[in-house]
Amino acid sequence: MLIEAPLDLVWDMTNDVAAWPGLFDEYARAEILERSGNTVRFRLTMHPDENGAVWSWVSERTTDREALTVRARRVETGPFEFMTLVWTYHPTDGGVLMRWEQEFAMKPTAPVTTAQMTERINRNSPSQMALIKSKVEAAARAGDGSEPATPVVGARS
Template sequence: MPRIENSIVVGAGPRHVFDITNDIARWSEIFDEYRHAEVVSEEREGRWTEIVFELADAEGRSWRSWRILDHRELVAVAERRDPLFPFRYMHLRWSYREVPEGTLMTWVQDFELDEKFEVPLDTVVERMNVHTRHNQAGIKRRIESGVAGP
């Protein structure tokens, strides 16, 4: 099973970084790639929030995902749901840990490609690593500059 894991330190508190990066309705503002982000359903019970949402990218591709937020441990667990292609599955885990400089934000993506997808795995892994690092750097910049405020 391929795994992508990238971390970055953001100069802000973990709760602040967690709240901003998990505000899905604002993803089109904080991620360069999303043209549209819509929360389909959201239920909060105690420390947990379960969210179903739809995303669309600049090329018009869209998909639905599911996410659970643990507000106490500051962890988000998610999976892509429909359509899955080009993946057989895509599971994500975002965690936020306090460090002296602010927050260590770590994103882990476990996935398997659909056998019909013709791009080699090494190419996909490299693209995903570059893409994730770009997104994390953009979020860091937006949060630290105050552009992605509360």
């Protein structure tokens, strides 16, 4: 996803985990549990799903500003065998190309298969990316960085 905004603004907004509920519309709460150097451990809580269930999990992210990369993983995996994410940022003449790639597998006991979760993520990601893009670009136009934002999502199973 190309975000038409300065790199520093894109980086700061998309890596401000505490502000993610204002950046993504699927998160109700982001609670920072621990910080150590460039690593943050946090709990994300989603808004209730169509069945009223509220999903929550602990993840960890490590930023590398020099390499313009973020590596993340779910610490509490829930129905996933594992989930890892890599965010990359590529400055361009028109802004910042941000990419978010996920690797995961579902546990055999999960309520959905890996293929079903891949389809679900791929269906939801474009709206989340568009929302993030619009919020970061609005903050860039305002010149104050006051609005929160994030990525191109590529789910792989």
